[in-house]
Amino acid sequence: xxxxxxxxxxxxxxxxxxxxxxxxxxxxxxxxxxxxxxxxxxxxxxxxxxxxxxxxxxxxxxxxxxxxxxxxxxxxxxxxxxxxxxxxxxxxxxxxxxxxxxxxxxxxxxxxxxxxxxxxxxxxxxxxxxxxxxxxxxxxxxxxxxxxxxxxxxxxxxxxxxxxxxxxxxxxxxxxx
DNA sequence: ACCCCGATCGTA
DNA sequence: ACGATCGGGGTT
Numbered sequence: 001x002x003x004x005x006x007x008x009x010x011x012x013x014x015x016x017x018x019x020x021x022x023x024x025x026x027x028x029x030x031x032x033x034x035x036x037x038x039x040x041x042x043x044x045x046x047x048x049x050x051x052x053x054x055x056x057x058x059x060x061x062x063x064x065x066x067x068x069x070x071x072x073x074x075x076x077x078x079x080x081x082x083x084x085x086x087x088x089x090x091x092x093x094x095x096x097x098x099x100x101x102x103x104x105x106x107x108x109x110x111x112x113x114x115x116x117x118x119x120x121x122x123x124x125x126x127x128x129x130x131x132x133x134x135x136x137x138x139x140x141x142x143x144x145x146x147x148x149x150x151x152x153x154x155x156x157x158x159x160x161x162x163x164x165x166x167x168x169x170x171x172x173x174x175x176x177x
Numbered sequence: 178a179c180c181c182c183g184a185t186c187g188t189a
Numbered sequence: 190a191c192g193a194t195c196g197g198g199g200t201t
Contacts, residue, residue, distance in 0.1 A: 058198095059197060074195080077195035077196075078195080154185090156183090179199105179200085180199095180201095183197095185193105188190100189190080189191080
């Protein structure tokens with residue numbers, strides 16, 4: 001199985017494409033490795049659930065930058081959430097990583113963006129990292145395209161009508177290994 | 178300076 | 190169903 005690090009042109013695609021195509025890809029952060037099983041898209045100023053809906057601020061600034069950078073934010077006073085920036089520079093959009101099948105040691109499923117960051121040790125220190133060039137944080141191709149479900153996004157009040165959440169079907173049995 | 182509330186999660 | 194917990198950002 002080839003595992004080339006995904007380059008900027010992958011992340012620069014339309015956000016819905018990136019969100020769907022990230023499913024099944026292999027994410028490596030420091031010593032941890034997991035297969036992405038759940039994503040959500042947040043797209044620009046017309047998406048009321050997107051942090052960038054009301055313009056650029058210090059927190060969301062990386063969403064306005066080039067694709068392929070991490071966007072990590074602090075939420076509910078105790079959790080971090082991990083995204084990857086998408087689209088062309090100047091178009092604020094990102095994909096939230098909500099689920100990982102961890103494949104080091106005995107495999108187990110990390111479901112939920114807060115739990116995922118807590119387990120991996122991802123914090124505000126890991127905001128704005130170029131995952132196309134970092135040597136400790138990257139996403140690798142897997143030549144594996146799992147079937148997925150499409151649903152509304154979780155935990156938002158506005159923008160619920162958009163079906164921008166993507167979940168690998170039967171994630172526990174879909175391991176490519 | 179103040180206040181509201183959130184891309185969550187664990188417990189009840 | 191609800192509380193913990195706190196920073197961001199809009200409002201005064």
